[in-house]
Amino acid sequence: MSDRDTVIELVKRLPSNLSLREILREIEFIAAVKEGLSEIDQGKGVSIESIEQMIEAWTTK
Structure with a gap:
């Protein structure tokens, strides 16, 4: 599906009843998700293990 579609x-x-700003936020959210999925497809994602280590480091301080 194209971005336009x-x-x-x-x-x-x-x-x-959404305002133009609210519609824009929804579009920006979808764009960010699509960009993130594309990065994952390109092997640019972060592993679950790395995220778990980051969270553990944040919460044990």
């Missing part, structure tokens, strides 16, 4: 489908599913 993704936005069209998103807007169709959103409540009709």
Whole structure:
């Protein structure tokens, strides 16, 4: 699905009373998710083990 089609489908599913700013936030969220998934597909992701170590370091201080 193209980015344009993704936005069209998103807007169709959103409540009709959202402001333009709220719609923009939804589009930005979807764009960030798609970008993250693309990075994972390219092998640029962070392993679960690395995340667990980071969280453990944050919570044991």
